[in-house]
Amino acid sequence: MSSKMFRYMGKRLILAIVTILIIIALTFVVMHAVPSSPFNKEKALPPAIKAALEAKYGLDKPLGQQFINYLANIMRFDFGDSIYYQGNTVLSLLQTGLKTSARLGLTAAGIALLVGILLGSLAALGRDTIGDKVIQVLTTALVAVPSFVLALIMLWVFGVWWPVLPTRGDIPMGSIMPTIALALYPTAYVTRLTRSSMLDVLGQDYIRTAYAKGLDRSMVLFKHALRNALTPVITYAGPMIAYIVCGSFVVEQIFSMAGLGKYFVNSIQNSDYTMIMGTTVLLSIVMISLNFICDILYTIVDKRVDLS
Amino acid sequence: MENFEAKKFFSLHADLSVFEPATSEEKQMQSRMRESSSFFKDGLRKLRRDKVSMSCVIVLVLITLIAFVVPPFFPYDYYTTSASRNSNSTKFLSLFEYSPKEQALLDAGEKVFPHILGTDDLGRDYAARVIYGTRISLLVGFVAALIVVLIGVTFGAISGYLGGKVDLIMMRFVDLIYSLPDMLVIILLSVSVKDILTNGPLAGSGIAKLGPGLVSIFIVFGMLYWVGMARLVRGQVLSLKSQEFILASEAMGAGSAHIIRKHMIPNSISVIFISAALQIPSAIFTESFLSFLGLGVSIPMPSLGSLASEARGFLTTRPYLLLIPVLSIFMIILSLNLLGTGLRDAFDPRLKEAGK
Numbered sequence: 001m002s003s004k005m006f007r008y009m010g011k012r013l014i015l016a017i018v019t020i021l022i023i024i025a026l027t028f029v030v031m032h033a034v035p036s037s038p039f040n041k042e043k044a045l046p047p048a049i050k051a052a053l054e055a056k057y058g059l060d061k062p063l064g065q066q067f068i069n070y071l072a073n074i075m076r077f078d079f080g081d082s083i084y085y086q087g088n089t090v091l092s093l094l095q096t097g098l099k100t101s102a103r104l105g106l107t108a109a110g111i112a113l114l115v116g117i118l119l120g121s122l123a124a125l126g127r128d129t130i131g132d133k134v135i136q137v138l139t140t141a142l143v144a145v146p147s148f149v150l151a152l153i154m155l156w157v158f159g160v161w162w163p164v165l166p167t168r169g170d171i172p173m174g175s176i177m178p179t180i181a182l183a184l185y186p187t188a189y190v191t192r193l194t195r196s197s198m199l200d201v202l203g204q205d206y207i208r209t210a211y212a213k214g215l216d217r218s219m220v221l222f223k224h225a226l227r228n229a230l231t232p233v234i235t236y237a238g239p240m241i242a243y244i245v246c247g248s249f250v251v252e253q254i255f256s257m258a259g260l261g262k263y264f265v266n267s268i269q270n271s272d273y274t275m276i277m278g279t280t281v282l283l284s285i286v287m288i289s290l291n292f293i294c295d296i297l298y299t300i301v302d303k304r305v306d307l308s
Numbered sequence: 309m310e311n312f313e314a315k316k317f318f319s320l321h322a323d324l325s326v327f328e329p330a331t332s333e334e335k336q337m338q339s340r341m342r343e344s345s346s347f348f349k350d351g352l353r354k355l356r357r358d359k360v361s362m363s364c365v366i367v368l369v370l371i372t373l374i375a376f377v378v379p380p381f382f383p384y385d386y387y388t389t390s391a392s393r394n395s396n397s398t399k400f401l402s403l404f405e406y407s408p409k410e411q412a413l414l415d416a417g418e419k420v421f422p423h424i425l426g427t428d429d430l431g432r433d434y435a436a437r438v439i440y441g442t443r444i445s446l447l448v449g450f451v452a453a454l455i456v457v458l459i460g461v462t463f464g465a466i467s468g469y470l471g472g473k474v475d476l477i478m479m480r481f482v483d484l485i486y487s488l489p490d491m492l493v494i495i496l497l498s499v500s501v502k503d504i505l506t507n508g509p510l511a512g513s514g515i516a517k518l519g520p521g522l523v524s525i526f527i528v529f530g531m532l533y534w535v536g537m538a539r540l541v542r543g544q545v546l547s548l549k550s551q552e553f554i555l556a557s558e559a560m561g562a563g564s565a566h567i568i569r570k571h572m573i574p575n576s577i578s579v580i581f582i583s584a585a586l587q588i589p590s591a592i593f594t595e596s597f598l599s600f601l602g603l604g605v606s607i608p609m610p611s612l613g614s615l616a617s618e619a620r621g622f623l624t625t626r627p628y629l630l631l632i633p634v635l636s637i638f639m640i641i642l643s644l645n646l647l648g649t650g651l652r653d654a655f656d657p658r659l660k661e662a663g664k
Contacts, residue, residue, distance in 0.1 A: 030500040148617070250600055265601055287492070
């Protein structure tokens with residue numbers, strides 16, 4: 001690993017940290033600017049929460065001091081008490097939700113990558129065959145549908161019209177539908193991405209050279225074509241994480257799964273500000289770190305990337 | 309001819325006596341066979357030949373016409389419930405069903421416009437709601453794209469044109485905004501804008517009537533989504549700046565304003581246009597997502613997202629309440645996506661060769 005690479009990593013790391021700080025500052029500003037927020041002193045609140053807030057954030061202290069306290073609390077993953085789910089700390093709610101959400105999101109991401117890469121490669125190899133055309137039409141259609149619409153349509157098709165799958169996410173087999181609903185869009189996207197980049201790679205000279213020196217087809221396809229075709233897929237990792245996190249908000253809500261998304265949506269609808277802040281900060285940290293990792297992975301995989 | 313000297317034997321001059329003047333017929337053959345075509349015309353011609361893009365244009369024009377021309381002539385609006393319209397009880401009507409009072413009017417020989425798509429649970433005409441919802445969604449898309457273009461192009465052009473330290477600082481700023489998790493920021497802003505609009509001093513003003521979701525989508529697009537456009541325009545300007553024709557123009561004494569107006573803008577307009585076209589579906593996506601979360605347009609104004617969200621409760625009994633707005637979103641986004649690709653292929657052939 002060159003020193004250039006280290007410099008690049010350092011830069012990305014600083015960017016990631018600054019971004020997280022901005023998000024934290026943004027939540028802080030929002031909480032103080034918004035009229036019905038618990039941080040706003042005129043607001044009537046359950047006395048227990050009001051006392052807890054005042055003690056924790058020192059609402060009588062100057063703003064700078066409050067911000068430093070807020071930062072320090074976040075470092076300890078201490079986001080305070082939930083206003084809507086009284087008697088629960090935000091952290092405990094996030095912890096319960098995170099497990100469900102992580103399982104849902106990771107499975108969906110795994111499906112999207114596996115199925116997408118497979119379908120995309122097949123489509124590229126069978127270019128202009130009927131199978132390729134079908135894949136093209138389907139994926140084009142799928143990327144035009146918002147996540148909650150997909151979830152609702154699946155709920156209707158497999159829950160009402162042809163009831164074969166459970167419509168609740170919190171029972172056995174129940175996670176099948178939400179996972180698929182969440183995975184469909186990224187799968188379609190990965191398929192399209194893999195197809196076009198595979199077509200690109202298959203037309204390169206080095207593939208012809210590989211065939212010419214007598215390598216067999218599977219060797220050429222796996223070692224030379226697919227490996228190089230996958231680099232653009234890694235760049236999609238960031239947007240995919242973002243899509244899956246946001247998609248999980250609505251999918252969990254629709255299939256009533258007790259994940260982060262459901263708590264988040266509920267907290268939005270009930271103006272549970274401590275919960276909104278906590279979830280925003282936590283999810284931002286998760287997303288930004290994952291993005292950072294993907295960035296680094298990409299530069300390791302694709303040596304041609306310009307680091308400057 | 310006679311004016312010319314005869315060719316000297318060793319001279320390299322052409323022997324003019326072997327040439328004869330062209331006839332007028334021959335001169336005509338010299339004239340251009342084909343009218344000169346500008347870059348823009350060329351792209352349009354390619355686009356017009358593309359069947360997929362043209363059908364998308366037709367679909368979009370149709371949807372836009374329905375959404376913007378029909379409402380004044382449509383007998384129903386999106387907010388009048390059947391209770392306030394004609395009877396004391398709200399009636400949840402199916403397709404083409406009439407409420408008791410309307411049925412009575414019909415029996416009496418009067419004409420009543422049918423509820424083509426029935427009504428929603430409060431007895432509001434569903435066709436009207438879908439039409440108005442489509443209108444809102446389209447408006448959101450176009451206004452958001454406009455905001456992105458305005459801010460992004462200005463920022464990118466300035467950054468690219470000035471270069472140096474200014475460019476560096478401006479691009480660091482862009483990097484920073486680019487790495488923010490946009491959806492979370494949108495939600496956070498929507499929540500706070502909603503709160504400020506409903507509980508703050510702005511409550512009841514014109515902005516508040518637009519709905520917190522709409523206002524915050526516009527704010528957020530103005531704050532976050534222009535960075536992609538800014539990067540694009542900056543790259544374009546940077547690559548143009550190093551081209552010979554700009555140098556030639558500078559050498560001839562052209563000022564910055566002239567160069568920007570006559571060279572930079574015409575040469576990057578297609579890239580801007582394509583990117584803006586692809587921005588519209590993303591805004592519509594965002595709006596429908598926020599509406600689903602309850603952060604979009606304010607009640608009773610419908611948007612396609614909020615209609616789909618409201619239809620959730622009646623999935624088992626009236627699935628068409630879901631399918632109709634969903635189909636509308638689908639058609640709009642699909643056409644815009646395909647048209648965007650078509651535009652890109654027509655106006656930027658280099659991108660097509662690069663795959664994707």
